[in-house]
Amino acid sequence: MKLILNDELIEENTLPSDFTALRYLREKRGLTGTKEGCASGDCGACTLLVGALEDGELTYSTLNSCITPMQSLTGKHVVSVEYLSKTGELHPAQQAMVESHGSQCGFCTPGFVLSLAGLYENKQSSEQPIDREAVCDAISGNLCRCTGYRPIIDAGLSMFKESMFKESMVKEPMIEGSNETPYVELMSKNDSIKTQLEGLQTEPHDSSNYLQPTDLEQLAHALKSNPAATLIAGGTDLMLENTQRYRDFDALIDVSCVAELKHLHIGETSLTIGASVTYSELEDFSKTLYPQMNALLSRIASRQIRNRGTIGGNVANASPIADLPPLLLAFDADIQLLKNDGSTRVVNIADFYQGYKQTQLAKDEMIASFDVSLDKLAQFHRFYKVSKRMEDDISSVMLAVRFEEKNGTLTDVRLAFGGMAATPIRGLKAEAALTGKLINDEQALNQSIEALRSELTPMSDMRASSNYRLDMACNLIRKAWLELNGTDVVTFSGHAVSDSILSTGSEASNHA
Structure with a gap:
């Protein structure tokens, strides 16, 4: 196994096949900034940033080191939180977290910082703006139990401001006696890292x-x-x-x-x-x-x-x-x-x-x-996932719908469910009740829903009761039918939530 860990070329031939990247960093390299929270890929405290060459470009992505075999990272650039301030100057993601007061106990902070740093590196190199949705997506696998997410999101949105400030410092004389080096080099633009990775690509893994x-x-x-x-x-x-x-x-x-x-x-x-x-x-x-x-x-x-x-x-x-x-x-x-x-x-x-x-x-x-x-x-299709959290959560009910329509008549219908039984299932009777009917036949819709109630007996578990799952499944079929017939049914399925909703709860009734 050969890889670049931060700024060091690593060659390791003694690891068990399932030795995780988290254990390797903490136990073998003494890099304890990477934390173990859940050991199941749920909390993000162990997040790492991993760079790989793709078509000659160095791009970075995040992963959960607690469930990643170290040897799977052969030929990659593995970045732990310690590397971000290698020059003595904080990375824009770190500086933004400081300025936005994005940390309290600090246990989850390294994971958040690396997730934001990955967003920064990739967005900066592609010159694309960072918006709230991009920040929330980047930290969707990082859980915080004490700070709250608002200041962390603020930090993500302000990273470019920090970066622009630091870049402006390069053009001005440094303060006499200062040892600080402004952080202006992007990891994704690091030619030394690229050259080393190119060399590793030619070696057996x-x-x-x-x-x-x-x-x-x-x-x-x-x-x-x-x-x-x-x-x-x-x-x-x-x-x-x-x-x-x-x-x-x-x-x-x-x-x-x-x-x-x-x-x-x-x-x-x-x-x-x-x-x-x-x-x-x-x-x-x-x-x-x-x-x-x-x-x-x-x-x-x-x-x-x-x-x-x-x-x-x-x-x-x-x-x-x-x-x-x-x-x-x-x-x-x-x-x-x-x-x-x-x-x-x-x-x-x-x-x-x-x-x-x-x-x-x-x-x-x-x-x-x-x-x-x-x-x-x-053909017309929709996918609806119902879960307690917007991201990083398991479906209580999942519905995948496809309607084939010819001359205003439904000629083929698929209603496929997940989270309802031991296997993915279809509502065959409910499909049959709609097939051959006009797309706007509400009586056929009601018959389909009644058919679904007669043919499905969903499981009950800690996520949802059988009755809840069945009611939700029926409502989702109606939702798909409404969308098929041109009704603008707003689905709350992303991170782009306005500040007014967050602060006052207004407009919440408009989101389903």
Whole structure:
């Protein structure tokens, strides 16, 4: 394993495959600014900033170091909070937190600072403005229990002011006797870091217990040589076995860099999504092409999790509360399964789940990709997620809707639910009640809702009762029908909340 940790080239060959980046920083390097809060990727106290070369550009993203194997960061630039003030001058994110009084006990502060620093580095290098929504997205995986978020958001919004002030200092003579060096160098523009990373890209990334194949040929060899190894992609769920259940893994095969599993492109008839595509990558891809999909992705987990979690992992994990399976179910997506011997087979998403945590995946198979029909993507669709928090929370109810309409008549209807049962499910009777009816037939809508009440018996748990889930599901179907018929139904699904709402609560009734 070779990587750059802050400003030092690290070579390490003795780590267990599942040794986390958090443990490595604290136990092996004495970098204790990175904190352990939850050990499950929920609180953000352990946030790290990781730089990688993409098409010759150095870009940074955040991750939860408590659930990230250290060896997965081979060939990267790993930044801990100690590096931000390496010159003796605070990074604009740090200075803004000081000026905005964004810290009290300080335990969560390093994570917040790194999340804001990542936003600063990427936004500054692209010369895009920072707004409230961008700040809230950046810190969506960072929890604060004492300061409150207003001063932290203020800090994020003021980072460029701090930066401009420091840049102006460079043009003026320094105060005589001062040892301070203004912080003007962007990490993303650091040519020394870029050069070192370019050199690391040419070196093999495999160790004896952590393999990172980059194509299917290498993957096949790794699987053949290590038949007992465990596959890992983002590891945002798998690593909980290590941190929460204290399971030790032997060899791990990391499929997140396999080129053929990273495809994300539009073909003649379908959108192909590789299994190792991350939530963030699909989010960026869908921003203008598929805004409804983009809106749902922004509600999944947190920025740190979306930067590592993969589409294939979300589906293969077979969790009843996963948010992407209902979306794929609404579009009748096909799943390409890849065997260890290189052969493939296709299974429709409707047939993939066999029961709680049970799928059609054989022991020698993995998900390779998903194919979603372009024709169906062009039809009316909506995705609604109901949860207690706006971000970094699990769905109480998830509904994915697709309506096909011809000449004012519904010719195909999909109502796919998550968080309701042991597997993602469809409301088949409710779909049938709407199919063949005029799009504005309210009687058909009411019949569909009654059909749904007769066919679904949602589970009850700590998140919601069965009755609540059923009522919410019925209301969401009505909401989708209203949108189909042109009613402007405002959905509160983002971070761009006006100051008037925050301070007075006014207009709150306008948001559903």
